Amino acid sequence: MTQQPHDPAWGRPAPDLADTNDRLYTPEDLAAYAAGQAPPDRPTAVPPPPAYPPPASPPAAAPPAAEDEDAEDPRRFMTATDFLDRRAGDADPGPATWGWRGRARRWSGGLVKPRMGAEELEHVQDRRTIQRDFEGPRTIAFINPKGGAAKTTSVLAAGFTFGTVRGGGVVAWDNNETRGTLGIRGTRSTHRNTTRELLEDLGRFNDVYQSRIGDLGAFVRSQGDAHFDVLASDERPDVTGMIHADDFNAVHRLLERFYRLVLVDTGNNMRAENWLAAADAADLLVVTSTIREDTGYSGLWMLDALQDAGYQNLKYKTVTVLSDPSDQVDDKLARDLVDVYEQRTRAVYRVPYDPALVSGSVVPYDQLSAGTRRQWLRACAGMASAL
Numbered sequence: 001m002t003q004q005p006h007d008p009a010w011g012r013p014a015p016d017l018a019d020t021n022d023r024l025y026t027p028e029d030l031a032a033y034a035a036g037q038a039p040p041d042r043p044t045a046v047p048p049p050p051a052y053p054p055p056a057s058p059p060a061a062a063p064p065a066a067e068d069e070d071a072e073d074p075r076r077f078m079t080a081t082d083f084l085d086r087r088a089g090d091a092d093p094g095p096a097t098w099g100w101r102g103r104a105r106r107w108s109g110g111l112v113k114p115r116m117g118a119e120e121l122e123h124v125q126d127r128r129t130i131q132r133d134f135e136g137p138r139t140i141a142f143i144n145p146k147g148g149a150a151k152t153t154s155v156l157a158a159g160f161t162f163g164t165v166r167g168g169g170v171v172a173w174d175n176n177e178t179r180g181t182l183g184i185r186g187t188r189s190t191h192r193n194t195t196r197e198l199l200e201d202l203g204r205f206n207d208v209y210q211s212r213i214g215d216l217g218a219f220v221r222s223q224g225d226a227h228f229d230v231l232a233s234d235e236r237p238d239v240t241g242m243i244h245a246d247d248f249n250a251v252h253r254l255l256e257r258f259y260r261l262v263l264v265d266t267g268n269n270m271r272a273e274n275w276l277a278a279a280d281a282a283d284l285l286v287v288t289s290t291i292r293e294d295t296g297y298s299g300l301w302m303l304d305a306l307q308d309a310g311y312q313n314l315k316y317k318t319v320t321v322l323s324d325p326s327d328q329v330d331d332k333l334a335r336d337l338v339d340v341y342e343q344r345t346r347a348v349y350r351v352p353y354d355p356a357l358v359s360g361s362v363v364p365y366d367q368l369s370a371g372t373r374r375q376w377l378r379a380c381a382g383m384a385s386a387l
Helices: 027-034 067-072 080-089 099-107 118-130 151-166 195-200 213-218 245-258 273-281 293-308 331-344 370-386
Strands: 138-143 170-175 229-231 261-266 284-290 318-323 348-351
Touching: 118 151, 118 370, 138 151, 138 273, 151 170, 151 261, 151 284, 151 318, 151 370, 170 195, 170 245, 170 273, 195 245, 213 245, 245 261, 245 273, 261 273, 284 293, 284 331, 284 370, 293 318, 293 331, 318 331, 318 370, 331 348, 348 370
Parallel strands: 138 261, 138 284, 170 229, 170 261, 284 318, 318 348
Antiparallel strands: none
């Protein structure tokens, strides 16, 4: 029997020289070699070749199996969807169109293409945020129990912004328990039907397979180029009934079938059934107020009442829109209102005074100032990001 040479570096007999040949080693062979064991017997079709001197060092052991790691993270490559998402995120927003950068591009005939400035980039990002997909229909309720707190004009301005940027799928609903003014501030229609008439004819929409969004055209009022509809509150002087919680829920379910975004203009009585139903159904609450002490106080009092009533996560479910009631406002009062509402809600947005919104007649959307459009775009982007 051949005496195997002793390998002091390993503290065990060296592998058989006859087994060190030029055949291909399997992972089992390598592991056995590292462990100092004889490799497993394998059938050979030809006689083994002559032995050669042993290698200078043992072959490296096979790396440990990564089965456990693969079980935790089975995908270690970029999928087709990942590729497209990354490409979309890296897309160039294009050359500047605003300010001196835009003028330089136009004057040079496109030879000079400056990048967008910070303000224009923010504008582009706000539009993308508003256009984001929701996982289902979303409802935003505009609330303040005081009249004159800019609820109706805020709903119309938000409807205009969401409608034009998203391209439709938006309805503004006057959920006043008696009579509101959303219908007379919005664009007129050939019919005078309101929530009351819709409730009386709600049975025609019971069949979800036969009812169509076009059938709602007899009850909602298109706002034309603003790309949203208005569902007015009761306008008949001979009706004395009120809208109850069940009425709200029935209409709300119907609107959610046909619209992606429902904007609710609420009344001034936060103890009314339909007001409470709107607050419960809303995915986001928008506290509206003008830069006035009484309307600001009213909104804070309402938040206190909702908090006491057990509404959860109220701060993160609420944003604030502060509107300037005139071109001259009390700057200190404005700062105080911004400060206190930032403590109570997730974000505060200031919108400037605009004569087109405070005239009391039909809102001329095409006459809204550039500043008003920009600030409402920022506010609606904040709302969309919270949904």
